[in-house]
Amino acid sequence: MELDLTWILLGLPTAFALGWIASRLDLRQMRIANRQAPRAYFKGLNHLLNEQQDQAIDAFIEAVQNDPDTSELHFALGNLFRRRGEYDRAVRVHEHLLSRADISQADRQRAQHGLALDYLKAGLLDRAEEALRKLEGTSYAGQARLARMAIYERSREWPEAAAVARLLEKSGEADFGVRLAHYQCEQAREAVQKGDSAKALEILAQTLQEHPRAARPRLLIGQLQLSQGQASAAYDSLSILFEHNDMTAPLAAASFAQAALASDKAASASTLLQAHYQRQPCIDVLDAITILETQNPPGSTQGEAATLQRYLDHLQNHPSMLAATRWLNGAQNEVGELPASVKKTLENATKPLARYRCAACGFEAKEHFWHCPGCQSWDSYPPRRVEEL
Template structure:
């Protein structure tokens, strides 16, 4: 059969025309898709500015479907899911980014950081720790270490927290000396709860040696020494707080007065307390002074007039329900014993004023915390009662 050149001459232009038409259709489709992706992206931004997160997510999903290779849209979606509390969806987005071989090294680190944040917000601390460890040696190393330290603090893994704090300190992030002292104090408290006072004293001594300006190790050591009948040692340990006019000294006032009475150093202790009170008037220090003076009074049946006068002087310069309550309860020779309803009313009125309040979150507690149980901040509790703030 002979080849008909006529069909070939007719077929070539036809094939060319069909190819040209197909390419034009593809280009048109690409232009439509490219127009739709930015439109959906800008719609999502507009919804975000209007705080309409549901609509923003829908718009970004539409943009991702139109342009699945755009990593920025995936990051935006992951952040939105995390902010909405949809942590499983946020994890899937960031895991998808990490599984891609075409993203840059910087974007891979960013996705790993986003994945760690997803686990942190979801409360999956083990997975978060593992994800954060993978950020060592990256531009997110400092943030990852701070997050790991927070995880160890929440789980009360103090040695691990100290290890990370030392790494941060060596890298020049900040000075974590006081924080490291807190970690040793927490370990000492756990040792005391287990009945290992020797280990607790060793930890506190090491903390004092490494961080002599940290008040908490000195306070805990003095209280521990006092509880074990070592009053002279407790006196020497706690007196430093008052000699240096440490702001945390009021927390040690009661223990310091007990140690002074036990080792017959009431006079020197009273002098230190009064000197501190003149610089920083405080009801706890005043209570310690009056306790020492009351113990030294010759007659226990007769109220100590100078002690009561101190509360009156305090009231003149610093109006205080707590001081007024103490004066009323102590001035029995003039008023007689207060009726029980009056005493109960005074106690109920002064209880809220005797609490401590976190300066970071406002959490109030009967006892002073070095680590706020509400916001997890360190040293956020002033060593003064609510009434004195």
């Protein structure tokens, strides 16, 4: 009994001492970890400021390993992975955050937004759309709707894009009236491609009713009417663009001249075109004027002389390779027949000048685009040729 008591008396202090030593070791480890985490964090921040993303990622990974419960480090890592194009790693980081039950609602929404951006940048539009839908009713709802609208535009889902645009308008984000008009015009174009001109005209008429100041639906209506042999109706539709001095009128100049000739309204059309040219000199409008002068009556010598003089007058005030080439082509009686090599050289030289250029990204094209195929911007193409910009 005395032996047992002795062991008890010896064991209690020993156990206390061992417990104290263990606690000190734990405290020491915690202090070391706490020192290492900030050190790794600041190291990563320093690399990030120096634009050394590889080193920054390594430092943040080390910081996360030392303090796995810190959500801010996970967000930093996810953003870095996405910026580097490592979308699979960024997705894993944000999915890990969403799987945690200990993060706040604000951080959960932030992680959901980050996951949607990961999918969007990776080009996984279906997954991005699904992730963005989950942000409805959150502080990221406006951004999510704009991103969804961009997705629908890229995939040419115009009714869905219009629905989101109306939601944004209703929430007071901005006025999307012009964008909605474009969506309807795109649907009309698709109807024409499918051979349903009646549906296209119905859509465009509704668009004009809802957006009476929009120029594109009026232009499309006129061109569609002209293609269906309704020259007089096309003249009436397109003439409004010139009467209102619309900036996009030069895009309709050639169609307007054809409609005027077909409906015996060349004189009034020429008056409108000349008035517009005086306000906004433009090679497309000048070409339309010369078409009316040379073809009404056809082969008129007086008309051809007036045409040549118009191009010379244009050149005096607006030096233009396009105008000079047109003058040379029409002045063969005065300068003689141009050699084929000269014609080919002039044609090659003027081709780039006759293109249209996006003001947002510089993408050039032979035809005018309302929606830039390069940067996806709307109304970024000026209705003038590259030479006239």
